[in-house]
Amino acid sequence: RKEVEQDPGPFNVPEGATVAFNCTYSNSASQSFFWYRQDCRKEPKLLMSVYSSGNEDGRFTAQLNRASQYISLLIRDSKLSDSATYLCVVMDSSYKLIFGSGTRLLVRP
Amino acid sequence: GAVVSQHPSWVICKSGTSVKIECRSLDFQATTMFWYRQFPKQSLMLMATSNEGSKATYEQGVEKDKFLINHASLTLSTLTVTSAHPEDSSFYICSARDHTWGRGDTGELFFGEGSRLTVL
Numbered sequence: 001r002k003e004v005e006q007d008p009g010p011f012n013v014p015e016g017a018t019v020a021f022n023c024t025y026s027n028s029a030s031q032s033f034f035w036y037r038q039d040c041r042k043e044p045k046l047l048m049s050v051y052s053s054g055n056e057d058g059r060f061t062a063q064l065n066r067a068s069q070y071i072s073l074l075i076r077d078s079k080l081s082d083s084a085t086y087l088c089v090v091m092d093s094s095y096k097l098i099f100g101s102g103t104r105l106l107v108r109p
Numbered sequence: 110g111a112v113v114s115q116h117p118s119w120v121i122c123k124s125g126t127s128v129k130i131e132c133r134s135l136d137f138q139a140t141t142m143f144w145y146r147q148f149p150k151q152s153l154m155l156m157a158t159s160n161e162g163s164k165a166t167y168e169q170g171v172e173k174d175k176f177l178i179n180h181a182s183l184t185l186s187t188l189t190v191t192s193a194h195p196e197d198s199s200f201y202i203c204s205a206r207d208h209t210w211g212r213g214d215t216g217e218l219f220f221g222e223g224s225r226l227t228v229l
Contacts, residue, residue, distance in 0.1 A: 004152075041225070096143070099153040
């Protein structure tokens with residue numbers, strides 16, 4: 001079983017749509033959680049950290065459920081520029097980041 | 110945010126040669142840097158953790174004699190792919206956390222731009 005699992009997609013949505021990505025992780029001792037965005041052939045960039053209380057940054061909302069070992073990312077009012085691969089990332093107790101394989105999002109006009 | 114510079118961005122080499130990739134933290138100190146490899150349509154896989162002034166820690170299945178890591182200063186780590194073969198062709202990315210004395214550690218990892226290696 002992979003340490004971090006994501007649906008690879010692609011999710012193909014129209015502009016303005018709301019889309020949600022899910023992620024599960026296997027190590028209950030994981031400490032921190034993040035969503036990264038990766039554009040094609042580019043390095044990953046931090047989108048947002050994920051906190052147990054849930055957090056929002058503009059159109060993006062992230063949630064963490066430690067009991068279920070489940071992380072989510074919600075994107076509202078999708079823009080064309082949101083097209084990218086979204087990586088669910090978990091930090092283990094030794095500060096290593098474990099990456100999911102990513103969920104590809106395509107936002108069409 | 111903090112900046113990590115990686116060089117070269119692209120490299121093409123012949124099979125059997127060695128290639129060195131540099132990773133520099135430009136405006137912060139990084140006692141620890143991480144090296145990842147990403148094959149097409151796959152996730153980033155951690156290869157090794159580079160520790161300033163000491164030996165790198167390699168992940169299971171990564172050959173330390175093939176992927177030589179040197180972290181001689183607080184701002185520079187290098188990865189050398191020795192005797193490269195076509196199956197080593199991949200996207201190599203380094204990352205670092207800001208460990209500058211006096212700054213709070215946000216936990217954020219800053220990535221280099223990546224180095225795309227093609228071995229012919």
